[in-house]
Amino acid sequence: MDSIWIKGGARLQGEIPISGAKNAALTLLPCALLTEEPLTLGNLPRLADVDTFAHLLNQLGVSTSVAGVKKGQYGRKMTLQANDIASTVAPYDMVRKMRASVLVLGPMLARAGESTVSLPGGCAIGDRPIDLHLKALEALGATIELAAGYVKASAPRGRLRGGDFSFPVVSVGATENALMAAVMTTGRSNLYNAAREPEIVDLCNLLVAMGAKIEGIGSGHLIIDGVEGLHGTEYEVMPDRIEAGSYACAAAMTGGSINLIGARPEEMSATLNALAHCGMIIEFHAKGVRVSADSKIRPVSLATSPYPGFATDMQAQMMAMLCLANGDSILEETIFENRYMHVPELRRMGAEVDIHGRSAIVRGVDKLTGASVMATDLRASMSLVLAGLAAEGETEVLRVYHLDRGYERLEEKLSGVGATIERRSAG
Ligand SMILES: CC(=O)N[C@H]1[C@@H](OP(=O)(O)OP(=O)(O)OC[C@H]2O[C@@H](n3ccc(=O)[nH]c3=O)[C@H](O)[C@@H]2O)O[C@H](CO)[C@@H](O)[C@@H]1O
Numbered sequence: 501m502d503s504i505w506i507k508g509g510a511r512l513q514g515e516i517p518i519s520g521a522k523n524a525a526l527t528l529l530p531c532a533l534l535t536e537e538p539l540t541l542g543n544l545p546r547l548a549d550v551d552t553f554a555h556l557l558n559q560l561g562v563s564t565s566v567a568g569v570k571k572g573q574y575g576r577k578m579t580l581q582a583n584d585i586a587s588t589v590a591p592y593d594m595v596r597k598m599r600a601s602v603l604v605l606g607p608m609l610a611r612a613g614e615s616t617v618s619l620p621g622g623c624a625i626g627d628r629p630i631d632l633h634l635k636a637l638e639a640l641g642a643t644i645e646l647a648a649g650y651v652k653a654s655a656p657r658g659r660l661r662g663g664d665f666s667f668p669v670v671s672v673g674a675t676e677n678a679l680m681a682a683v684m685t686t687g688r689s690n691l692y693n694a695a696r697e698p699e700i701v702d703l704c705n706l707l708v709a710m711g712a713k714i715e716g717i718g719s720g721h722l723i724i725d726g727v728e729g730l731h732g733t734e735y736e737v738m739p740d741r742i743e744a745g746s747y748a749c750a751a752a753m754t755g756g757s758i759n760l761i762g763a764r765p766e767e768m769s770a771t772l773n774a775l776a777h778c779g780m781i782i783e784f785h786a787k788g789v790r791v792s793a794d795s796k797i798r799p800v801s802l803a804t805s806p807y808p809g810f811a812t813d814m815q816a817q818m819m820a821m822l823c824l825a826n827g828d829s830i831l832e833e834t835i836f837e838n839r840y841m842h843v844p845e846l847r848r849m850g851a852e853v854d855i856h857g858r859s860a861i862v863r864g865v866d867k868l869t870g871a872s873v874m875a876t877d878l879r880a881s882m883s884l885v886l887a888g889l890a891a892e893g894e895t896e897v898l899r900v901y902h903l904d905r906g907y908e909r910l911e912e913k914l915s916g917v918g919a920t921i922e923r924r925s926a927g
């Protein structure tokens with residue numbers, strides 16, 4: 501199995517091109533199910549999750565073709581076409597590989613009048629139920645049955661009528677599923693307390709480009725007037741604000757300066773504000789944003805919350821950074837109940853972190869030391885890469901497949917700014 505080997509200590513300096521956002525890509529891809537016309541998505545990141553999603557869509561009868569990509573170029577362009585839906589079942593072996601597979605539920609229901617998807621079960625960061633996806637679809641007129649680990653949603657007489665739903669807690673995925681179902685109903689839907697993440701705005705913008713009628717985009721109240729059918733279009737995936745934030749932490753932790761090319765600072769202001777609070781210099785420019793270390797990292801207290809709050813997907817990376825602050829920081833994880841799996845591994849590198857329920861006290865230390873480490877999820881793995889970049893000595897991060905889910909050519913991007921990092925095969 502591959503690992504990432506890092507010799508820490510280099511001051512990172514230069515430019516990193518930011519790839520298309522994983523979490524946007526994973527909700528734009530299922531939109532191909534909503535039309536029989538071709539949908540072309542550009543700036544799709546080359547990630548394992550994107551390949552897995554394309555494979556799932558293939559199983560449902562969607563054809564996918566990738567335009568020629570030049571060597572050294574990031575991203576790719578994929579054309580997807582769902583002439584017919586060959587199957588309306590997303591099987592367990594796909595959904596268990598990637599939770600986001602559940603996002604075929606809403607669009608498949610809208611297009612084919614029925615949809616059967618395996619229940620995803622829990623994962624490394626928490627329980628992650630899909631009850632709100634199902635309740636929102638029921639409010640739009642779907643009938644839901646649960647049997648043998650699968651959820652079967654159907655639309656009476658083949659088409660949903662639309663309806664109103666107020667999310668009791670903000671859910672990105674449930675908002676996405678409800679939106680993709682609501683755009684082809686026979687009536688009007690109101691989604692209250694909808695997620696406002698930039699990836700939701702990206703989804704709305706694509707749906708509108710396909711002919712959907714959505715008002716309130718970017719707000720917590722989305723009003724959707726169903727249309728008869730949608731058409732194909734060409735669309736560019738938004739830049740990945742979590743990838744950009746992760747590399748910003750790399751600049752901070754190595755006393756460096758990284759220009760995040762293509763990053764949209766307005767979509768990552770909670771991360772940039774936290775970095776500025778910690779003493780980093782943030783400079784906006786036409787091509788993106790530059791993050792530079794000016795002094796020792798100052799401690800900060802942060803709680804994760806839905807957008808525009810501080811993203812849970814940045815918590816592990818921020819923790820790695822705060823391990824090197826000149827004082828104690830407090831992090832509170834309010835979204836997922838089990839998202840501190842990186843802590844024991846960071847401790848093995850010399851970090852001092854105490855967990856009290858959902859809070860973590862991060863006591864800044866003068867240095868981290870390289871070690872062999874592994875994590876059980878994507879962002880936890882990235883926090884270990886960041887720790888390795890700043891640590892004294894060598895670090896080996898095992899279970900690279902987590903990183904390959906969400907960071908396009910990580911080692912290439914980091915060596916481009918001066919890191920000593922390589923992928924090694926265990927043979
Ligand atoms: C592919 C993708 O975009 N993944 C992101 C998405 O995940 P995902 O869409 O799974 O996360 P949600 O926003 O749905 O989860 C937020 C909270 O709501 C709870 N919940 C969610 C749905 C539901 O039916 N019932 C329920 O109780 C979850 O357990 C969690 O505590 O948003 C998360 C929160 O920003 C991010 O960390 C993930 O990177």
Ligand SMILES: C=C(OP(=O)(O)O)C(=O)O
Nearest residue numbers: 523599600813878879906
């Ligand atoms: C938790 C994440 O992704 P997913 O929802 O795909 O597991 C993430 O991107 O950090």
